[in-house]
Amino acid sequence: MVTTVPGPKSQELIGRLGYIQNTMATQFFVDYKNSHGNYIRDVDGNNILDLFNQISSVSLGYNHPRFAETVQNPENLHQFINRPALGFFPGEDWVDRLENSLLSVAPKGLNRVVTMACGSCSNENAFKSVFMAYKRYLRGGTDYTEEEKRTCVMNVAPGAPPLSILSFQNGLHGRTMACSSATHTKWPYKMDFPHMDWPTADWPELKYPLEEFVDENRAEEDRCLEKVNSLMEEFKSKDEDVAAIIAEPIQSEGGDHYSTPYFFQGLQKLCKKHHSYFIVDEVQTGGGSTGMMWYHESFDLPQPPDIVVFSKKAITGGFYFTDELMPREGGRVFNTWMGDPSKVLLMETMVNVIKEENLLNNCKVTGEYLGKGMHQLEMKFPDQINKVRGPGVFKAVDVKTPEHRDKIMRQLRDRGVLVGGCGDRTIRLRPSLILQEHHADIFLDIFEGVLTDNQ
Numbered sequence: 001m002v003t004t005v006p007g008p009k010s011q012e013l014i015g016r017l018g019y020i021q022n023t024m025a026t027q028f029f030v031d032y033k034n035s036h037g038n039y040i041r042d043v044d045g046n047n048i049l050d051l052f053n054q055i056s057s058v059s060l061g062y063n064h065p066r067f068a069e070t071v072q073n074p075e076n077l078h079q080f081i082n083r084p085a086l087g088f089f090p091g092e093d094w095v096d097r098l099e100n101s102l103l104s105v106a107p108k109g110l111n112r113v114v115t116m117a118c119g120s121c122s123n124e125n126a127f128k129s130v131f132m133a134y135k136r137y138l139r140g141g142t143d144y145t146e147e148e149k150r151t152c153v154m155n156v157a158p159g160a161p162p163l164s165i166l167s168f169q170n171g172l173h174g175r176t177m178a179c180s181s182a183t184h185t186k187w188p189y190k191m192d193f194p195h196m197d198w199p200t201a202d203w204p205e206l207k208y209p210l211e212e213f214v215d216e217n218r219a220e221e222d223r224c225l226e227k228v229n230s231l232m233e234e235f236k237s238k239d240e241d242v243a244a245i246i247a248e249p250i251q252s253e254g255g256d257h258y259s260t261p262y263f264f265q266g267l268q269k270l271c272k273k274h275h276s277y278f279i280v281d282e283v284q285t286g287g288g289s290t291g292m293m294w295y296h297e298s299f300d301l302p303q304p305p306d307i308v309v310f311s312k313k314a315i316t317g318g319f320y321f322t323d324e325l326m327p328r329e330g331g332r333v334f335n336t337w338m339g340d341p342s343k344v345l346l347m348e349t350m351v352n353v354i355k356e357e358n359l360l361n362n363c364k365v366t367g368e369y370l371g372k373g374m375h376q377l378e379m380k381f382p383d384q385i386n387k388v389r390g391p392g393v394f395k396a397v398d399v400k401t402p403e404h405r406d407k408i409m410r411q412l413r414d415r416g417v418l419v420g421g422c423g424d425r426t427i428r429l430r431p432s433l434i435l436q437e438h439h440a441d442i443f444l445d446i447f448e449g450v451l452t453d454n455q
Helices: 008-018 065-072 074-081 094-100 119-139 146-152 177-181 214-237 261-273 295-299 341-356 359-380 402-414 437-453
Strands: 039-041 047-050 112-116 164-168 242-247 277-281 307-310 317-321 385-389 395-399 420-422 426-429
Touching: 047 437, 065 074, 065 341, 074 341, 094 341, 112 119, 119 177, 119 242, 119 277, 119 307, 119 317, 164 214, 214 242, 214 261, 242 261, 261 277, 261 295, 341 359, 359 385, 359 395, 359 437, 395 402, 402 420, 402 426, 402 437
Parallel strands: 164 242, 242 277, 277 307
Antiparallel strands: 039 047, 112 317, 307 317, 385 395, 395 426, 420 426
């Protein structure tokens, strides 16, 4: 480390950018050309171990040589200088690219996929997909009426039906308008925006360590499942049917909150009971850092979810879906670009590297080592940190107060480690898939020094 963060060059650039746009969330400016692997370099020359990775979106670290080869390959040039309207004019190799990337790592039982630009627009169009399918079910196969066609463009029933999506407290599914109605984390994400009155259920508040509170946690999950069922019945009675339940396998932005496979199995049963659809939001948990490409596959669901949404480490946004969710007309799940072929090309490279270098297993092995070290710190500093948790390298730990959490994060950053915050008092780690044990040692040593200084 050369300076504190942000250093003088970053501060100057933040000041200049402040005349153009809001910079209140800007931490520092980055020298991306000289950032490599697990290290991000700022414009002041500080090399920082990055365990947050662009809000959990970097898969193979910075400037991975295989990505460079992909970009520099003359055969791929057209993928980067053209951005087609994929819904209208896909390239001749588009099907091959999808098969070699997204479909080669698809969740079991899901063989259809559509690409989008980001997680928010992916969830937004997932909502549209379940609304269309739910109304097809209610119509019993009949065609749209002329009244429906006329009223939908005026935003009124019957063409614009009062359907709903059930979501959970502390969940985040994006910042577009429908997604914002299903997001329940921080007030700045929602203040002053009109929202739809959709049902919001309690997320289980589990006790840790999970293996020591099995009975108590089962009772809590049963309580929450009953709340979900009662909300679905309540909204049905108001003719505001719940067309889908959306849930994150791990509530990430809300504080890395977990539930057991039993809870997710129960949600799927309730969807079947009410003929609703089950959307699993793997925007943060997908892509390998948990030690699995898709974390929901650890839940032993009897059937695949109806939709699995992805973005971040998957490089492209989009969602997998069942046959039933296929639109019946063109242009309904649609926008100008429908994703970006260059991002799918990079994902194809990423998938190949993951397979060749066995990076999912690397996340399991490194994650076990990292978790063991964090638990040792938890035992040494019980008055400061608790509830170390997380599969693979997808780790989190709670700190005693929000102020203490923010102070620790600043101290870590000034000593050369970048982590993220979530919830009220949680520190989250979102490393790349190439994190090694010696990187974990660097973090653990610096974390221990910070905790020692705060005693």
